[in-house]
Amino acid sequence: MLGIADPQIWIGYLLAVGLTLLCIIYGAINWNKGDENDGS
């Protein structure tokens, strides 16, 4: 994939990008959750 033959490497890259997206999506979805007034 993208010039990298070893799946152990490109899976690492896919996971790194996927986890970054997870952080972005998690932060966006929970942007307003966990306010000090809502008790969570």
Next chain:
Amino acid sequence: MAVNTLVLSVSTAIYLAVVIVLAYVGYKKTKKADDYLIAGRSISPIILALSYGATFISTSAIIGFGGLAGYMGMGLIWLTVLNIGIGIFIAFVFFGKKTREIGHKLGAVTFPDLMGKIYKSEFLRNASGLIIIVGMPLYTAAILIGGARFIETTLSVPYNTALIGFAIVVVAYVIIGGLIAVMYTDAMQGTLMAIGMSILLVLTYIKLGGVSEAHSALTSLSHLTPSSLASAGQVGWTSMPSLGSPLWYTLVTTIILGVGIGVLAQPQLIVRFMTVKDNRSLNRAVLVGGPFIILMTGVAFTVGALTNVYFQNTTGQIAIEAAGGNIDSIMPTYINAAMPDILIVLLMLVLLSAAMSTLSSLLHTMGSTLGHDLWHKANNKEASLRTSQKGTLLMMIVSVLLAYMLPISIIARATAMFMGLCASAFLPSFVMGLYSKNPSKTAAKTSLITGAVVWFAWTAFVHIKESGPLGISQALFGKATLLDMPWPVVDPLMLALPLSTAALVVVWLLERKRIAPQTKESMDAN
């Protein structure tokens, strides 16, 4: 360095002026001990994320580990996977929220204070404090030396002047503005780091003809792997080393798992979760933290590996040869050779930022531990701003002395050693403290002692990278390591963390067994 000295000096002066302004803002906002120790629990999520990230990423993560990727290849990307998955997502979403809630409820202001209050144990507070006071100066000395060497070569300042000057600038803003100044400067430094590393990645791919082209060119260089590396297990720069080879063990156990897991139990990072007022801030910080880390380590490891293609194209050498055999010189040599002047200046400030942000946070953590947790509590006094400031100054002096006294072979191992020690000693009891309704003090003590002792024993007598330079095993038993392969290349964390976890679980179960009949007897008696 090829860059005009005037441009470099002016840029550095502007950068330092911004640091001074932010230190002044910190000073104005620091009125009492809580402001100094945990920034008054009112830091914004973006500043938290950038500060956490900039503290997390030191110069060694970019220069040292980037160079290591130039030497060993792209397998280091797995460290980025753990940096984001564990160091950001799990750290903020699971550990961060609990730490904030419990820290706030108990009024904890430092990591040892938090451990002491969760377990209602002076022993745990003092033991955590001692591990920080003993272990962290080593890591701090490593950051100091790295920063000073970098200033020496880029600004042509004599080494001693660079080291002392660097130490004075950082200690001054930590003492004056406390954690608020530390986090504000971290955020500014983090922003510079994100911009600089993004440009570095884009320009590298442009220089090498595109993403796939650059990777394919790197794959095609596998036949150039030096024989010493090939015999240790290297099969190319776009492949993992052979499973079970010495290189594989070092990459997987020390670099990927050791540093990747170690981050969860770093006192200077944990304290940051207590600086925000609610969990919403932590949710928002995740959005910034993930992309920040991939821009740091992800870019450093990718560009580091790709320097082989650049040097092959321009000099006919692989990266380690072009850097004169020194892994730490791969990234600076590449930046100086391949990047335009203006970017060299920016990247110089990026690297200075990475060193300063980590150094200031370590210093603040050591100072508050010494002043607040050890000195104040021993004397039964309320926390005061002045004592933490004195503690910070004293710990900087200790770190500077260590930087002069310790052999470089030990300093080079300091980052991985400190992370391993923290994870082995603190992680199981910290997790139990956060998640158990009735955490066991005895189990936590046993786990902390087991983790620290096993980690030290393995470091001093088995793991060759530390046991060799330390010389304790050699002096006592006449050989650098007591066990045969593969044990000398298995990181201390791989043994110490499972054992400290097992100690915690076993003691906790035994205690429950002992308490259960007693409870039943007392219920029967009633």
